[in-house]
Amino acid sequence: MSERGARMSGLDRLVLRGRTVRSRFTVLYAALFLASGAVLLALTNLLAGTRRTTVSAPVRPPAVQDPALAAARQRIHDLESQLVQVQAEQAHRFLVGSLVALAVMAVVSALLGNLVAGRVLRPLRTITAATRRITAENLHERLGVRGPADEVKDLADTIDGLLERLEASFAAQRRFVADASHELRTPLATMRASVDVALAKAEPPPPQTVALAGRLRTELDRVDRLLEGLLDLARAQHGALADRAPVSLADLVTRATDARAAGIAARSLTLDDDGLQETAWTRGSPTLLARMVENVIDNAVVHNRDGGWIRVAASADGATARLVVETGGPVLDPEHVARLGRPFQRLAPDRTGTGSGLGLSIVAAVADAHGGRLDLHARREGGLRVTVSLPAADAPGGGAA
Template identity: 65%
Template sequence: MRKWRRPAHTVRLRLTLLYGAMFLLSAVGLLAITNLVGLGGTRVSRSAPPEALPVEPATLAAATDRIAWLQAQLSDTHAAQARQLLIGSALALAVMAVLSLVLGRLIAGRVLRPLRMITAATRRISADNLHERLAAQGPADEVKDLADTIDELLERLENSFAAQRRFVANASHELRTPLATMRASLDVALAKPEPVPVQTAALADRLRTELDQVDRLLEGFLMLARTQHVALTDRTTLSLRHLATDALDARAADITAGNLTVHSAGVVDDSAWTQGNGTLLTRMIDNVIDNAITHNHEGGWIRLAATTDGTTAQLVVETGGRLLDQHQVDRLAQPFQRLGADRTHSGNGSGLGLSIVATIAAAHGGTLDLRARPEGGLRVAISLPAAAVPAEVAA
């Protein structure tokens, strides 16, 4: 059962009550003036001189009785008119109360319409489309000043994001040159004809391993910067089944070395297709498969399934292992987040694999869902907008 929530006190509600109260007070004042004028006019009519009334009786007593009777009739008429006026005023006040609320709501909505447009436009703008602007039209009032201020803020944010991405890309490119020089120097030192001491060879192997790790880290930085900055204009229709099977075939040696068992019965379904950048989608699937192989235990297993419901194409990769904490799993999509070295048999991860997967999926309008399996292990699900199966494939 859905829990009842108290309605929020919105600005429109407050403005509606304020405008409604103003309209209602105006109606009350108008009715009060009308009643005072009406009752005053009736009292004046009672004080009309007796000479204006026709006097038919001849005797003074009969005339006095006639005047008394007319005054009584006039008093009764005045009381009836006063009651009718009060009843009419009460009905008019009730109608005006409802009408005041309706008019107040309409006017409040009219006043807040530019703010609602600004709010809707601001919600559409994210880190991926900071180039968009509100560009509010209208007179130079407080609302337009607010929209212009938000546009200036978006421009500063766009420049900041662009500068950050340029810095990451440029730094990664520049750092690759000294890394290549260091690797070449190691190779030259080890290739000399003189015998190389065992400790020197071990140190060179250790340095080469660390250089490879830094190179993978820089490659991850470049991929993140490219994914966050590139416009996905070169879209092609790709099969999640083909991407997954290609990634498995390319890593057959690693799977054999880890004595891993792959269950890919669900990948035979070739109906899960999507559209996007082929290079980025391939890298995304490769990272997921690499994560499943690297972060596994000796003699473990990997289960893959590619499915679609017509609107969403999904690739699910599951691995076995120990029980994981869901709070820690939720942070794996962030850069440099790991579950610990005890879950990996190689320890060569850079902590950027799943963050790259999440970024590529988001750039294609998809999502990455990470779940700790109740039986132990990890479940990685990538959901992307589904595309129609190409005609040649369907044939």
């Protein structure tokens, strides 16, 4: 599903954003600690400077006649000078020690801030990891965060409520697919049987009735194909792939082309399938993957010109298996080609009668449901190149993919 890729990319951005938040918390905690430490040291130095001002520098005593008194005053002056010098040296050492302590505490505060930030953000990382594990196939799981009723618990409960609503919505869609499959096929079969009964009467029907019956059959077949395409699209987008198994892309292509040999011959198309490799294996639903390959081949046959060509290749490159189907034809608009993966999109209005417009959208949905993607490119020489990339798998028996 396209939502799955968006969800994964959104969760990756959330993880990166969480790391940024942790860095911001670390800087914030360290800055607050350093600011408070700097203020404390500034107040300490200010008070120490205030005390130093109470001891003023000694003043040179005036000359006196009494030698003993002059010597005593000189001694007092020298002691006061030494005291001022000692206080200045102590103030300098105190300032240097304060700066060294502040530098050491800057490192310690950064480490402690990072530790505290990680502790604070741990519940959010747990919620992120749990949310990443929950996909459309296991919406029944819940975060189930335990703890006090705080903001984190409220966030987890909100996400659990959202998952519950999503689970109910997906279940309703799957029920609708099952009900629509039964309810819509039944009247189509009844209408088809009525037409056959009307033509099987003993009396030959009028030519107008025969022509009308033929048109009705054609339209009923078209509605039946449209319904089948819608059901396959819904299953690929919302259904669980419970029947996963190793599947050979080359075998799927061979069966699809063999089943359409008459249509290929009727349009005098040249089929080149020399690029099929037996190592092109993937793992997934055989039914959906077969429908995906059939749709790609059908698109190449139907939307081609008489006497044209089709080139098909299936290969494996490391962890990726690729199916490439190329066709010739007129030069196409790349902007129009890019929209072909959406439902009910066609290249031109004159092609509205050639299909339901679901073929390549089903291919895109099936590829996305298997962890792959569909790429459409307009060839410079004219025509279309369809590339389906899927995760590679080992062939049964231990062969490397």
